[in-house]
Amino acid sequence: MMDNSYSAIMARKNEIIRNSVGMDYTKFELPGIGFDYEAMMAATGYTLEELQRVQALFSVGNTPLIELKNLTTLARKCAKPGFGARIFIKDEATNPSGSFKARRSCTSVYQAKKQGYKGVVTATSGNYGAAVACHAAMAGLKCIVVQECYDSRGVGQPEIIEKARKCEALGAEVVQLTVGPELFSTVLRLIEETGYFNASLYTPFGIAGVETLGYEIAQQFRSKIGKDPDVVVCTNAGGGNLTGTARGLRKANCNAKVIGASVNLTGLHMASDEQFNKKSFTTGHTGFGVPFSVNPDRSDVPRSAARPLRYMDRYVTVTQGSVFFITETLASLEGLEKGPAGNTALAAAFRLAQDMPEDQCIVVQETEYTGAGKHINPQLSFARQNGIDIHFGDPKDEIPGKSIILPSHPSLIQVTDVDLDHVRRSNIKAQVGAHKDELTDADIRYLMEETNSSEEFVRGVVASL
Protein backbone atom coordinates (compact mmCIF):
# COMPACT_ATOMS: atom_id res chain seq x y z
CA MET A 1 0.00 0.00 0.00
CA MET A 2 1.38 3.40 -1.03
CA ASP A 3 1.84 5.98 1.71
CA ASN A 4 -0.45 8.76 0.55
CA SER A 5 0.16 11.23 3.36
CA TYR A 6 0.99 14.76 2.31
CA SER A 7 4.67 14.46 3.21
CA ALA A 8 5.08 11.05 1.57
CA ILE A 9 3.57 12.26 -1.72
CA MET A 10 5.66 15.42 -1.70
CA ALA A 11 8.77 13.29 -1.08
CA ARG A 12 8.00 11.34 -4.27
CA LYS A 13 7.45 14.56 -6.21
CA ASN A 14 10.51 14.49 -8.49
CA GLU A 15 9.99 10.92 -9.53
CA ILE A 16 6.27 11.41 -10.22
CA ILE A 17 6.97 14.49 -12.31
CA ARG A 18 9.76 12.88 -14.31
CA ASN A 19 7.45 10.02 -15.27
CA SER A 20 4.55 12.28 -16.13
CA VAL A 21 5.99 14.97 -18.40
CA GLY A 22 8.13 12.74 -20.59
CA MET A 23 11.10 15.04 -20.12
CA ASP A 24 14.22 14.67 -18.01
CA TYR A 25 14.86 18.14 -16.61
CA THR A 26 18.17 17.23 -14.99
CA LYS A 27 19.94 17.31 -18.34
CA PHE A 28 19.41 21.07 -18.63
CA GLU A 29 20.99 21.88 -15.27
CA LEU A 30 24.30 23.74 -15.48
CA PRO A 31 27.15 23.35 -12.97
CA GLY A 32 26.31 26.46 -10.86
CA ILE A 33 22.87 27.86 -10.02
CA GLY A 34 21.58 28.04 -13.57
CA PHE A 35 20.12 25.84 -16.28
CA ASP A 36 20.17 26.01 -20.07
CA TYR A 37 16.82 27.62 -20.85
CA GLU A 38 17.20 27.62 -24.64
CA ALA A 39 18.24 23.96 -24.64
CA MET A 40 15.12 23.15 -22.64
CA MET A 41 12.92 25.08 -25.08
CA ALA A 42 14.61 23.35 -28.03
CA ALA A 43 14.03 19.95 -26.41
CA THR A 44 10.38 20.09 -27.46
CA GLY A 45 11.75 19.14 -30.87
CA TYR A 46 9.23 21.38 -32.62
CA THR A 47 10.06 24.33 -34.83
CA LEU A 48 7.59 27.21 -34.92
CA GLU A 49 6.28 25.99 -38.27
CA GLU A 50 5.70 22.53 -36.83
CA LEU A 51 3.88 24.04 -33.86
CA GLN A 52 1.65 25.92 -36.28
CA ARG A 53 0.88 22.66 -38.06
CA VAL A 54 0.06 20.88 -34.78
CA GLN A 55 -2.18 23.76 -33.76
CA ALA A 56 -3.91 23.70 -37.13
CA LEU A 57 -4.79 20.04 -36.49
CA PHE A 58 -6.76 21.28 -33.47
CA SER A 59 -8.15 24.34 -35.30
CA VAL A 60 -6.18 26.60 -32.97
CA GLY A 61 -4.61 29.89 -34.01
CA ASN A 62 -5.08 32.34 -36.88
CA THR A 63 -7.40 34.38 -34.71
CA PRO A 64 -8.66 37.74 -35.96
CA LEU A 65 -6.75 40.95 -35.27
CA ILE A 66 -9.37 43.64 -34.69
CA GLU A 67 -8.79 47.39 -34.69
CA LEU A 68 -10.79 49.02 -31.88
CA LYS A 69 -11.58 52.27 -33.64
CA ASN A 70 -14.21 53.54 -31.22
CA LEU A 71 -12.10 52.73 -28.19
CA THR A 72 -9.24 54.58 -29.86
CA THR A 73 -11.56 57.57 -30.35
CA LEU A 74 -12.40 57.46 -26.65
CA ALA A 75 -8.72 57.23 -25.67
CA ARG A 76 -7.96 60.25 -27.87
CA LYS A 77 -10.69 62.24 -26.11
CA CYS A 78 -8.79 61.55 -22.87
CA ALA A 79 -5.32 62.32 -24.32
CA LYS A 80 -3.36 65.46 -25.25
CA PRO A 81 -3.89 66.61 -28.86
CA GLY A 82 -1.96 64.40 -31.30
CA PHE A 83 -1.81 61.51 -28.83
CA GLY A 84 -3.75 58.27 -28.63
CA ALA A 85 -2.24 55.30 -30.47
CA ARG A 86 -4.42 53.00 -32.55
CA ILE A 87 -5.59 50.15 -30.29
CA PHE A 88 -5.86 46.58 -31.63
CA ILE A 89 -6.96 43.35 -30.01
CA LYS A 90 -6.21 39.76 -30.96
CA ASP A 91 -9.46 37.86 -30.57
CA GLU A 92 -8.09 34.72 -28.94
CA ALA A 93 -11.53 33.92 -27.55
CA THR A 94 -12.29 32.56 -31.02
CA ASN A 95 -10.00 29.58 -30.38
CA PRO A 96 -11.83 26.33 -29.57
CA SER A 97 -12.26 26.45 -25.75
CA GLY A 98 -12.29 30.24 -25.77
CA SER A 99 -8.85 31.58 -24.91
CA PHE A 100 -5.17 31.73 -25.88
CA LYS A 101 -4.66 28.81 -23.50
CA ALA A 102 -5.69 26.64 -26.45
CA ARG A 103 -2.26 27.29 -27.97
CA ARG A 104 -0.67 26.15 -24.77
CA SER A 105 -2.64 22.98 -24.26
CA CYS A 106 -2.78 21.52 -27.74
CA THR A 107 0.98 21.01 -27.94
CA SER A 108 0.91 19.31 -24.52
CA VAL A 109 -2.00 17.09 -25.43
CA TYR A 110 -0.44 16.26 -28.80
CA GLN A 111 2.78 15.32 -27.01
CA ALA A 112 0.90 13.17 -24.48
CA LYS A 113 -0.84 11.34 -27.31
CA LYS A 114 2.39 10.85 -29.23
CA GLN A 115 4.12 9.40 -26.18
CA GLY A 116 1.31 6.93 -25.62
CA TYR A 117 -0.23 8.33 -22.44
CA LYS A 118 -3.90 7.38 -21.98
CA GLY A 119 -4.91 10.65 -20.41
CA VAL A 120 -3.84 14.02 -19.07
CA VAL A 121 -4.07 15.65 -15.65
CA THR A 122 -3.90 19.37 -15.13
CA ALA A 123 -4.04 21.66 -12.12
CA THR A 124 -5.90 24.84 -13.00
CA SER A 125 -8.98 26.77 -12.03
CA GLY A 126 -8.86 28.76 -15.22
CA ASN A 127 -9.18 28.75 -18.98
CA TYR A 128 -6.35 26.27 -19.31
CA GLY A 129 -8.56 23.50 -17.90
CA ALA A 130 -11.13 24.11 -20.62
CA ALA A 131 -8.37 24.09 -23.22
CA VAL A 132 -6.89 20.80 -22.03
CA ALA A 133 -10.35 19.22 -21.80
CA CYS A 134 -11.10 20.43 -25.32
CA HIS A 135 -7.95 19.00 -26.87
CA ALA A 136 -8.10 15.79 -24.87
CA ALA A 137 -11.59 15.35 -26.31
CA MET A 138 -10.25 15.87 -29.83
CA ALA A 139 -7.32 13.50 -29.25
CA GLY A 140 -9.43 10.79 -27.63
CA LEU A 141 -7.57 11.07 -24.30
CA LYS A 142 -9.05 11.07 -20.82
CA CYS A 143 -8.74 14.26 -18.83
CA ILE A 144 -8.76 15.20 -15.15
CA VAL A 145 -8.85 18.86 -14.16
CA VAL A 146 -8.05 19.73 -10.53
CA GLN A 147 -9.41 23.06 -9.33
CA GLU A 148 -9.07 25.21 -6.24
CA CYS A 149 -12.73 26.20 -6.20
CA TYR A 150 -14.41 26.66 -2.81
CA ASP A 151 -13.81 28.43 0.46
CA SER A 152 -14.41 26.61 3.76
CA ARG A 153 -18.12 27.59 3.64
CA GLY A 154 -18.38 25.73 0.33
CA VAL A 155 -18.91 28.97 -1.59
CA GLY A 156 -17.33 28.78 -5.03
CA GLN A 157 -15.96 31.54 -7.21
CA PRO A 158 -18.55 31.85 -10.02
CA GLU A 159 -15.81 32.10 -12.62
CA ILE A 160 -14.24 28.84 -11.44
CA ILE A 161 -17.59 27.06 -11.31
CA GLU A 162 -18.17 28.08 -14.91
CA LYS A 163 -14.82 26.55 -15.79
CA ALA A 164 -15.85 23.32 -14.04
CA ARG A 165 -19.01 23.29 -16.13
CA LYS A 166 -17.10 23.81 -19.35
CA CYS A 167 -14.55 21.09 -18.53
CA GLU A 168 -17.35 18.64 -17.71
CA ALA A 169 -19.16 19.61 -20.89
CA LEU A 170 -16.02 18.61 -22.79
CA GLY A 171 -15.93 15.23 -21.06
CA ALA A 172 -13.38 15.86 -18.33
CA GLU A 173 -13.49 14.70 -14.73
CA VAL A 174 -13.30 17.75 -12.48
CA VAL A 175 -11.84 17.39 -8.98
CA GLN A 176 -12.70 20.39 -6.82
CA LEU A 177 -10.84 21.44 -3.69
CA THR A 178 -11.02 24.08 -1.02
CA VAL A 179 -8.38 26.81 -0.80
CA GLY A 180 -4.77 25.82 -0.32
CA PRO A 181 -1.50 25.13 -2.10
CA GLU A 182 -1.66 21.45 -1.12
CA LEU A 183 -3.71 21.06 -4.29
CA PHE A 184 -0.36 20.08 -5.74
CA SER A 185 -0.19 16.90 -3.66
CA THR A 186 -3.67 15.91 -4.87
CA VAL A 187 -2.49 16.39 -8.45
CA LEU A 188 0.59 14.26 -7.84
CA ARG A 189 -1.52 11.52 -6.27
CA LEU A 190 -3.88 11.49 -9.26
CA ILE A 191 -0.97 11.38 -11.70
CA GLU A 192 0.49 8.46 -9.79
CA GLU A 193 -2.85 6.67 -9.61
CA THR A 194 -3.71 7.07 -13.30
CA GLY A 195 -0.30 7.14 -14.99
CA TYR A 196 -1.54 10.11 -17.05
CA PHE A 197 0.57 12.89 -18.56
CA ASN A 198 1.04 15.99 -16.43
CA ALA A 199 -0.21 18.71 -18.78
CA SER A 200 1.42 21.39 -16.66
CA LEU A 201 0.99 25.01 -17.70
CA TYR A 202 4.72 25.49 -17.43
CA THR A 203 6.38 22.88 -19.66
CA PRO A 204 8.32 23.94 -22.78
CA PHE A 205 5.52 22.38 -24.87
CA GLY A 206 2.97 24.76 -23.41
CA ILE A 207 5.08 27.89 -23.65
CA ALA A 208 6.39 27.12 -27.13
CA GLY A 209 2.74 26.84 -28.14
CA VAL A 210 2.21 30.52 -27.28
CA GLU A 211 5.08 31.58 -29.56
CA THR A 212 2.74 31.24 -32.53
CA LEU A 213 0.62 34.03 -31.02
CA GLY A 214 3.45 36.56 -31.04
CA TYR A 215 4.49 35.41 -34.49
CA GLU A 216 0.96 35.84 -35.88
CA ILE A 217 0.70 39.35 -34.45
CA ALA A 218 3.82 40.44 -36.35
CA GLN A 219 2.64 38.79 -39.57
CA GLN A 220 -0.90 40.16 -39.38
CA PHE A 221 0.40 43.66 -38.72
CA ARG A 222 2.75 43.51 -41.67
CA SER A 223 0.04 42.33 -44.04
CA LYS A 224 -2.91 44.39 -42.72
CA ILE A 225 -1.29 47.58 -41.43
CA GLY A 226 1.95 47.52 -43.37
CA LYS A 227 4.23 47.88 -40.35
CA ASP A 228 5.08 46.37 -36.98
CA PRO A 229 3.18 47.25 -33.81
CA ASP A 230 4.99 49.56 -31.40
CA VAL A 231 3.76 48.01 -28.16
CA VAL A 232 2.27 44.62 -27.26
CA VAL A 233 0.50 44.37 -23.90
CA CYS A 234 0.09 40.98 -22.19
CA THR A 235 -2.09 40.13 -19.21
CA ASN A 236 0.39 38.57 -16.81
CA ALA A 237 -0.04 35.94 -14.10
CA GLY A 238 2.21 32.87 -14.23
CA GLY A 239 4.13 34.52 -17.04
CA GLY A 240 3.59 32.02 -19.86
CA ASN A 241 1.40 34.33 -21.88
CA LEU A 242 4.00 37.08 -21.94
CA THR A 243 6.98 34.74 -22.35
CA GLY A 244 5.56 32.83 -25.31
CA THR A 245 4.24 35.95 -27.02
CA ALA A 246 7.55 37.79 -26.65
CA ARG A 247 9.51 34.81 -27.96
CA GLY A 248 7.21 34.60 -30.97
CA LEU A 249 7.62 38.32 -31.69
CA ARG A 250 11.40 37.87 -31.59
CA LYS A 251 11.22 34.90 -33.93
CA ALA A 252 9.40 37.20 -36.35
CA ASN A 253 12.15 39.83 -35.85
CA CYS A 254 9.59 42.22 -34.42
CA ASN A 255 10.98 44.76 -31.95
CA ALA A 256 7.71 45.86 -30.37
CA LYS A 257 7.99 46.73 -26.68
CA VAL A 258 6.44 44.04 -24.50
CA ILE A 259 4.50 45.32 -21.50
CA GLY A 260 3.03 43.07 -18.82
CA ALA A 261 -0.20 44.08 -17.08
CA SER A 262 -1.78 42.62 -13.94
CA VAL A 263 -4.81 43.49 -11.85
CA ASN A 264 -3.69 44.99 -8.56
CA LEU A 265 -4.69 42.65 -5.73
CA THR A 266 -1.99 43.86 -3.35
CA GLY A 267 -2.80 43.01 0.25
CA LEU A 268 -4.83 39.89 -0.47
CA HIS A 269 -3.18 36.60 0.46
CA MET A 270 -3.61 33.96 -2.25
CA ALA A 271 -3.77 31.05 0.22
CA SER A 272 -6.24 32.77 2.53
CA ASP A 273 -9.58 31.05 2.96
CA GLU A 274 -11.34 34.24 4.11
CA GLN A 275 -9.99 36.35 1.25
CA PHE A 276 -10.60 33.74 -1.46
CA ASN A 277 -14.00 35.12 -2.39
CA LYS A 278 -13.06 38.76 -1.84
CA LYS A 279 -11.11 38.85 -5.06
CA SER A 280 -12.99 39.46 -8.25
CA PHE A 281 -10.22 38.15 -10.47
CA THR A 282 -8.96 34.58 -10.44
CA THR A 283 -6.06 35.22 -12.82
CA GLY A 284 -4.11 38.02 -14.44
CA HIS A 285 -3.48 39.54 -11.03
CA THR A 286 -0.46 40.55 -8.96
CA GLY A 287 -0.99 37.62 -6.58
CA PHE A 288 0.46 35.41 -9.30
CA GLY A 289 2.20 37.96 -11.50
CA VAL A 290 4.67 39.27 -8.95
CA PRO A 291 5.75 36.01 -7.23
CA PHE A 292 6.07 34.17 -10.54
CA SER A 293 8.28 36.97 -11.90
CA VAL A 294 10.43 36.89 -8.78
CA ASN A 295 10.72 33.11 -8.83
CA PRO A 296 9.34 31.28 -11.88
CA ASP A 297 10.42 27.93 -10.48
CA ARG A 298 7.59 27.83 -7.97
CA SER A 299 5.39 25.89 -10.40
CA ASP A 300 4.64 22.17 -10.75
CA VAL A 301 7.69 21.39 -12.92
CA PRO A 302 11.38 21.57 -11.88
CA ARG A 303 12.14 24.45 -14.28
CA SER A 304 9.37 26.65 -15.58
CA ALA A 305 9.44 27.54 -19.25
CA ALA A 306 7.55 30.74 -18.38
CA ARG A 307 10.23 33.30 -17.47
CA PRO A 308 8.59 36.72 -17.93
CA LEU A 309 11.40 38.79 -16.47
CA ARG A 310 13.56 37.82 -19.44
CA TYR A 311 11.15 39.54 -21.80
CA MET A 312 9.28 42.32 -19.99
CA ASP A 313 10.18 45.86 -21.00
CA ARG A 314 7.75 47.28 -18.48
CA TYR A 315 5.24 45.90 -15.95
CA VAL A 316 2.14 47.84 -14.92
CA THR A 317 -0.88 47.23 -12.74
CA VAL A 318 -4.48 48.35 -13.16
CA THR A 319 -7.38 48.26 -10.71
CA GLN A 320 -10.23 45.74 -10.70
CA GLY A 321 -12.76 48.53 -11.27
CA SER A 322 -10.82 49.77 -14.31
CA VAL A 323 -10.82 46.31 -15.90
CA PHE A 324 -14.56 45.90 -15.31
CA PHE A 325 -15.13 49.36 -16.77
CA ILE A 326 -13.10 48.64 -19.90
CA THR A 327 -14.82 45.26 -20.33
CA GLU A 328 -18.20 46.98 -20.45
CA THR A 329 -16.72 49.65 -22.74
CA LEU A 330 -15.52 46.96 -25.16
CA ALA A 331 -19.07 45.63 -25.34
CA SER A 332 -20.70 49.06 -25.61
CA LEU A 333 -18.35 50.64 -28.14
CA GLU A 334 -17.07 47.70 -30.12
CA GLY A 335 -19.84 45.12 -29.80
CA LEU A 336 -17.37 42.62 -28.33
CA GLU A 337 -18.58 40.87 -25.20
CA LYS A 338 -15.60 39.15 -23.55
CA GLY A 339 -14.51 37.85 -20.17
CA PRO A 340 -12.97 40.40 -17.78
CA ALA A 341 -9.67 38.67 -16.87
CA GLY A 342 -8.40 38.75 -20.44
CA ASN A 343 -9.17 42.47 -20.58
CA THR A 344 -6.60 43.36 -17.94
CA ALA A 345 -4.15 44.24 -20.69
CA LEU A 346 -6.89 46.19 -22.48
CA ALA A 347 -7.42 48.49 -19.49
CA ALA A 348 -3.65 49.08 -19.43
CA ALA A 349 -3.47 49.60 -23.21
CA PHE A 350 -6.30 52.16 -23.07
CA ARG A 351 -4.14 54.28 -20.78
CA LEU A 352 -0.78 53.52 -22.39
CA ALA A 353 -2.16 54.53 -25.80
CA GLN A 354 -2.76 58.01 -24.43
CA ASP A 355 1.00 58.52 -24.03
CA MET A 356 1.74 57.41 -27.58
CA PRO A 357 1.38 59.53 -30.75
CA GLU A 358 -1.67 58.88 -32.93
CA ASP A 359 0.31 57.15 -35.69
CA GLN A 360 1.62 54.44 -33.37
CA CYS A 361 -0.06 51.08 -32.73
CA ILE A 362 -0.63 49.20 -29.48
CA VAL A 363 -1.89 45.61 -29.40
CA VAL A 364 -3.68 43.70 -26.70
CA GLN A 365 -2.72 40.16 -27.54
CA GLU A 366 -5.78 38.27 -26.30
CA THR A 367 -9.45 38.11 -25.36
CA GLU A 368 -11.17 35.32 -23.43
CA TYR A 369 -14.68 33.85 -23.71
CA THR A 370 -17.50 34.99 -21.47
CA GLY A 371 -20.57 33.27 -20.04
CA ALA A 372 -22.54 32.66 -16.85
CA GLY A 373 -20.30 33.29 -13.85
CA LYS A 374 -17.50 34.61 -16.00
CA HIS A 375 -18.72 38.01 -16.99
CA ILE A 376 -18.69 41.51 -15.52
CA ASN A 377 -22.28 41.32 -14.23
CA PRO A 378 -22.11 38.09 -12.18
CA GLN A 379 -18.65 39.00 -10.93
CA LEU A 380 -19.74 42.42 -9.70
CA SER A 381 -22.95 40.92 -8.35
CA PHE A 382 -20.94 38.28 -6.45
CA ALA A 383 -18.54 40.90 -5.11
CA ARG A 384 -21.44 42.99 -3.81
CA GLN A 385 -22.91 39.89 -2.08
CA ASN A 386 -19.54 39.37 -0.43
CA GLY A 387 -19.62 42.84 1.06
CA ILE A 388 -17.36 44.58 -1.44
CA ASP A 389 -18.25 48.26 -1.77
CA ILE A 390 -18.82 49.03 -5.44
CA HIS A 391 -19.22 52.62 -6.55
CA PHE A 392 -18.17 55.20 -9.12
CA GLY A 393 -15.18 57.33 -8.22
CA ASP A 394 -11.43 57.57 -8.69
CA PRO A 395 -9.91 54.11 -9.14
CA LYS A 396 -6.81 55.16 -7.24
CA ASP A 397 -8.90 54.91 -4.05
CA GLU A 398 -9.74 51.24 -4.63
CA ILE A 399 -8.70 48.84 -1.83
CA PRO A 400 -8.50 45.21 -3.03
CA GLY A 401 -10.82 43.03 -0.98
CA LYS A 402 -12.78 46.05 0.30
CA SER A 403 -13.84 48.12 -2.66
CA ILE A 404 -14.18 48.11 -6.42
CA ILE A 405 -14.16 51.62 -7.78
CA LEU A 406 -15.56 52.06 -11.25
CA PRO A 407 -13.96 55.12 -12.86
CA SER A 408 -16.46 57.98 -12.93
CA HIS A 409 -14.80 59.04 -16.21
CA PRO A 410 -12.59 56.99 -18.55
CA SER A 411 -9.79 59.54 -18.18
CA LEU A 412 -9.40 58.34 -14.57
CA ILE A 413 -8.09 54.95 -15.71
CA GLN A 414 -4.40 54.86 -14.85
CA VAL A 415 -1.56 52.38 -14.88
CA THR A 416 0.88 52.02 -11.99
CA ASP A 417 4.41 50.89 -12.76
CA VAL A 418 5.82 47.92 -10.90
CA ASP A 419 9.45 48.68 -10.01
CA LEU A 420 11.11 46.11 -12.28
CA ASP A 421 14.55 46.63 -10.77
CA HIS A 422 13.08 45.66 -7.45
CA VAL A 423 11.62 42.50 -8.99
CA ARG A 424 15.00 41.78 -10.61
CA ARG A 425 16.78 42.16 -7.27
CA SER A 426 14.32 39.76 -5.61
CA ASN A 427 14.74 37.30 -8.49
CA ILE A 428 18.54 37.36 -8.16
CA LYS A 429 18.30 36.97 -4.40
CA ALA A 430 15.96 33.98 -4.73
CA GLN A 431 18.15 32.27 -7.31
CA VAL A 432 21.46 32.91 -5.57
CA GLY A 433 20.14 31.65 -2.24
CA ALA A 434 23.03 30.45 -0.13
CA HIS A 435 25.49 30.28 -3.04
CA LYS A 436 26.68 33.89 -3.01
CA ASP A 437 30.33 33.00 -2.48
CA GLU A 438 30.46 30.25 -5.09
CA LEU A 439 29.13 32.20 -8.10
CA THR A 440 31.08 31.81 -11.34
CA ASP A 441 31.12 34.10 -14.38
CA ALA A 442 28.70 31.65 -16.02
CA ASP A 443 26.30 32.13 -13.11
CA ILE A 444 26.48 35.90 -13.52
CA ARG A 445 25.74 35.57 -17.24
CA TYR A 446 22.79 33.33 -16.41
CA LEU A 447 21.40 35.92 -13.99
CA MET A 448 21.85 38.66 -16.59
CA GLU A 449 19.70 36.64 -19.00
CA GLU A 450 17.17 35.74 -16.34
CA THR A 451 16.65 39.36 -15.35
CA ASN A 452 17.38 40.97 -18.72
CA SER A 453 19.90 43.28 -17.08
CA SER A 454 23.55 44.33 -17.26
CA GLU A 455 26.55 42.67 -15.69
CA GLU A 456 27.07 45.73 -13.53
CA PHE A 457 23.52 45.48 -12.20
CA VAL A 458 23.77 41.78 -11.40
CA ARG A 459 27.17 42.10 -9.73
CA GLY A 460 25.91 45.06 -7.72
CA VAL A 461 22.90 43.14 -6.47
CA VAL A 462 24.98 40.06 -5.63
CA ALA A 463 27.47 42.18 -3.70
CA SER A 464 24.64 43.67 -1.64
CA LEU A 465 23.24 40.27 -0.61
Next chain:
Amino acid sequence: MAKKGDWVQVHNIVLTPEERSASLPEDTKKHPLEMWVKGWLQEDAELGDEVEIITRTGRHTTGKLVKEAPYFEHNFGVLVPEVLKIGDMVREITFGGNE
Protein backbone atom coordinates in the same frame (compact mmCIF):
# COMPACT_ATOMS: atom_id res chain seq x y z
CA MET B 1 -32.27 7.56 -1.47
CA ALA B 2 -29.90 7.40 -4.42
CA LYS B 3 -29.92 4.37 -6.71
CA LYS B 4 -27.05 2.43 -8.14
CA GLY B 5 -26.22 4.03 -11.48
CA ASP B 6 -27.27 7.57 -10.43
CA TRP B 7 -24.92 10.50 -11.14
CA VAL B 8 -23.82 11.85 -7.75
CA GLN B 9 -21.23 13.96 -5.96
CA VAL B 10 -19.03 12.71 -3.12
CA HIS B 11 -16.96 14.57 -0.57
CA ASN B 12 -13.66 13.77 1.14
CA ILE B 13 -11.39 15.36 3.68
CA VAL B 14 -8.01 15.21 1.98
CA LEU B 15 -6.04 16.70 4.87
CA THR B 16 -7.22 17.45 8.40
CA PRO B 17 -6.12 20.82 9.83
CA GLU B 18 -3.26 19.03 11.65
CA GLU B 19 -2.03 17.38 8.44
CA ARG B 20 -1.99 20.56 6.38
CA SER B 21 1.09 22.35 5.07
CA ALA B 22 2.90 24.37 7.72
CA SER B 23 3.16 27.49 5.58
CA LEU B 24 -0.56 28.40 5.44
CA PRO B 25 -2.19 31.58 6.70
CA GLU B 26 -3.91 31.02 10.07
CA ASP B 27 -7.44 31.38 8.70
CA THR B 28 -6.84 28.60 6.16
CA LYS B 29 -5.02 26.30 8.57
CA LYS B 30 -8.13 26.16 10.81
CA HIS B 31 -9.98 24.21 8.12
CA PRO B 32 -9.42 20.82 6.50
CA LEU B 33 -8.55 20.53 2.80
CA GLU B 34 -11.79 19.24 1.27
CA MET B 35 -12.45 17.62 -2.08
CA TRP B 36 -15.55 17.00 -4.23
CA VAL B 37 -15.76 14.55 -7.13
CA LYS B 38 -18.69 13.41 -9.30
CA GLY B 39 -19.41 9.98 -10.72
CA TRP B 40 -21.81 7.04 -11.18
CA LEU B 41 -22.95 5.53 -7.89
CA GLN B 42 -22.07 1.84 -7.48
CA GLU B 43 -24.64 0.82 -4.81
CA ASP B 44 -27.97 2.21 -3.56
CA ALA B 45 -27.20 4.66 -0.75
CA GLU B 46 -28.51 7.45 1.48
CA LEU B 47 -27.04 10.96 1.67
CA GLY B 48 -24.17 10.85 4.15
CA ASP B 49 -23.22 7.24 3.40
CA GLU B 50 -19.67 6.33 2.44
CA VAL B 51 -20.00 5.17 -1.18
CA GLU B 52 -18.04 4.12 -4.24
CA ILE B 53 -18.38 5.91 -7.56
CA ILE B 54 -16.89 5.61 -11.05
CA THR B 55 -15.88 8.98 -12.50
CA ARG B 56 -15.94 10.21 -16.11
CA THR B 57 -12.40 8.92 -16.61
CA GLY B 58 -13.37 5.50 -15.26
CA ARG B 59 -11.64 5.96 -11.93
CA HIS B 60 -13.08 4.08 -8.94
CA THR B 61 -13.11 6.30 -5.91
CA THR B 62 -14.96 6.62 -2.62
CA GLY B 63 -16.36 9.39 -0.47
CA LYS B 64 -19.34 10.62 1.49
CA LEU B 65 -22.44 10.98 -0.68
CA VAL B 66 -23.35 14.69 -0.54
CA LYS B 67 -25.45 15.36 -3.63
CA GLU B 68 -27.75 13.41 -5.90
CA ALA B 69 -28.05 14.56 -9.49
CA PRO B 70 -25.68 17.55 -9.05
CA TYR B 71 -26.10 20.34 -11.58
CA PHE B 72 -24.78 23.85 -12.19
CA GLU B 73 -26.65 26.85 -10.88
CA HIS B 74 -24.24 29.71 -11.60
CA ASN B 75 -25.81 32.51 -13.57
CA PHE B 76 -25.41 36.14 -14.61
CA GLY B 77 -26.04 37.54 -11.13
CA VAL B 78 -28.56 40.17 -10.07
CA LEU B 79 -28.89 43.63 -11.62
CA VAL B 80 -25.81 45.79 -11.28
CA PRO B 81 -27.10 49.16 -12.52
CA GLU B 82 -23.59 50.61 -12.69
CA VAL B 83 -22.90 48.37 -15.68
CA LEU B 84 -25.65 50.10 -17.66
CA LYS B 85 -24.33 53.49 -16.61
CA ILE B 86 -20.83 52.68 -17.86
CA GLY B 87 -22.27 51.81 -21.27
CA ASP B 88 -24.24 55.04 -21.45
CA MET B 89 -21.28 57.10 -20.26
CA VAL B 90 -18.76 55.85 -22.80
CA ARG B 91 -21.25 56.09 -25.67
CA GLU B 92 -22.03 59.67 -24.74
CA ILE B 93 -18.35 60.66 -24.50
CA THR B 94 -17.40 58.86 -27.71
CA PHE B 95 -20.33 59.68 -29.97
CA GLY B 96 -22.15 62.51 -28.17
CA GLY B 97 -21.83 66.18 -29.03
CA ASN B 98 -19.47 68.55 -27.25
CA GLU B 99 -22.18 70.51 -25.48
